[in-house]
Amino acid sequence: MADVELLGVAKRFDSRAGAVDALAPVDLQLEQGEVVAVVGPSGCGKTTLLRCTAGLTRPSAGTVRLHGRDLWAGRRPDAEAMRSLAIVFQDANLLPWLTVEDNVALPLQLRGVPRKERRRQAAELCERTGIGGFTRHRPRELSIGMRQRVALSRALVDSPRLLLLDEPFASLDAITRDAMNLELQRVLADSGCTGVLVTHSMSEAVFLADRVVSLSARPGRVVDVTAVPFARPRAMALQHTSGFQQLVHQLRCTLGEAA
């Protein structure tokens, strides 16, 4: 059975000006440990798709099944399914009043893990994600790239099975972005998480994903699913090979035709 299953997930937003179809029924299945990138033009509903999978937006139709549990079966998102997932938001979304270590430890704190234990786990994770020297700092003292590392650490601290990433590196400069992509690849491999990465960068999608799902604009509809054949771990140099660039080009054409 697939680890993550989206069956006919659709979303329609009702407003006074009329209903807007953000997402046409989408089917998608991910195996355990698989990383899928979702790409598409702005407003194609890729973030909506992610929010439906994260338990933040109830789909108008369809089923989201995480490790066999129906996320939207009850009045509230299924607790056990929610517990197994973590999300990295677009703008880090750290709590400015907490230090880095307390931000990272927040998921543990809400579960009632004692302070000493959660700080230990947080410190360990910060060490692994390269922010070990900044645990006592507040988010606004950090660069945007560092903040995303904190956000990534917070997502990983409670050992999720599914990691959802909503354009996590969109506001980073190219060099930091490359470094973060390598970091993310390593983290995903280490943790064995299943991953869904929403991005508007084709090369980021091809570099990180096992499969790239292309959505068309309004309503979001899957127009193409492309498997990425490159072996892991992938080095940055891969991006300069003709095979890589050809694939990126091909995906751009697919989306261009759909639009």
Added chain:
Amino acid sequence: MRDRVLSLVIGLVVLVVFVGGWKLYVELSDVSRFVLPPPEDVATATWDLAGDGDTWEHLRVTLWEIVAGFAVASAFGVVTGIAIGEIRVVERALSPFLIALQVLPKVAVIPLLILWLGFGPSAKIVIAAIFAFFPVTAGTRAGIRSVERNHRDLATTLQASRWQQLRHIDLPSSLPSILTGMEVGIVLATVGAIVAEYLAGAEGLGYLATFYLNQLQVDALFGVIVVMSALGLLLYGAVLGLRRLLVPWHESSELDHPSA
């Protein structure tokens, strides 16, 4: 550093111009010294007041009324603000009453409260609390309402209970706004307590002011006003200090912030 020296110099210049203008007006116009004493008389009177033990006793009474009233207002204001900020039904049910109470000229109910609670400090505490309650409530409500949507999403994905969300997300995020309400609240509590003292009772700085007025000791009356201002400034400064202490992470705590 240069900015701080400059602002200090400008502040001093404004003070000198103010006192100089005052002195000049007293000397050049034929205003009676009973109506407007010259600054040096006021300085002497203030000095004499400061040396008088009675003044300190009155100050102590007023300080207690303000602080107690402000504390009560802060507690009720924060709780009410949270309730109407978090729960729509509560807001809809309470807002007509809150608006009615807020537009009611609160000075008008002072005689009523004195009638009910007597001439002692308890009436003044309640009056100070009523004055300070609304800004604290409004600040808290605004804070709760403007919690970032992103932070709420985070609470949802982490499956925070309602209580956890309040404690870990909504309250800390509202704190800057709550403190803004409290800054207005402490000033209004001071006004409320002193106005109530003007109207009734035999202690407190407000009473002292009316006492000197009746004695036609206008320079001493001015002295009492100086003491009141000093007290108000001190209390306001204390609440501002609270901001540095409680929300060091917020932009409003930065040293070069205009309100700091």
